[in-house]
Amino acid sequence: MTIPSLEIDLDKECSKCSEEGVTKSGLCLKCIAQVYKNRTIGYQVIQQAQVEICAMLEEYAEDIDKAYIKADNDLTIPISIKLGPTRIAGEVELIVASNFVKDRIKYKIKVVVDSKQKKLPGF
């Protein structure tokens, strides 16, 4: 069993605030705490993901239809949503992507959403 541990290098300075003592990420504990504090997904992000997925399905409706006709059996359309922080607190980078076989259609859209507006119910 491995014991969770945290290494702090007291000789290095935090890349964000120049405070001495950093973890492997290059940030001090105070800055890491700040990152996690701002790590939230507002309802705006979910709404934007819905918009982007709908737009993608609309855009490729004809191709999806053709791919379905061509498919021997089922047609799977993988859709991925990737969420990541930006350098601005409260902003979330949203990437909606899909990649399915018809003529090897690849779709990818990247938007930045301000998550500070409304929180998800129960968050």
Ligand SMILES: [Zn+2]
């Ligand atoms: Zn710091």
